[in-house]
Amino acid sequence: MVACEPTPQLLRRLDTRTVVITPQAPLSEVPNLGRFEGRIRQGGELAVTFKTGEAGVEQVLTAVRDAGVAIKDLSTEDPDLEDVFMALTYDAAEVA
Secondary structure, three states, X not given: OOOOOOHXXXXXXXXXXXXXXXXXXXXXXXXXXXXXXXXXXXXXXXXXXXXXXXXXXXXXXXXXHHOOOOEEEEEEEOOOHHHHHHHHHHHHHHHO
């Protein structure tokens, strides 16, 4: 057993959020986003995950705009219980 906490408390353990951007024009590769790392999703969206304690959505959007990406639409995603499970079990495997 790695953690036994109520769901909201478990979700707060992950200090991450993902900004999902639908660009105006399809991207052939991940643009240089400075300190942020992005990945292209199957539908052509650009997903940028960041630590909420270190940056905010506005900083991510600035990096995307500075990289020359025109934004058609965007949404944000918070971690879910599967993400928490993966993080906790990965961290526990590192310690063992």
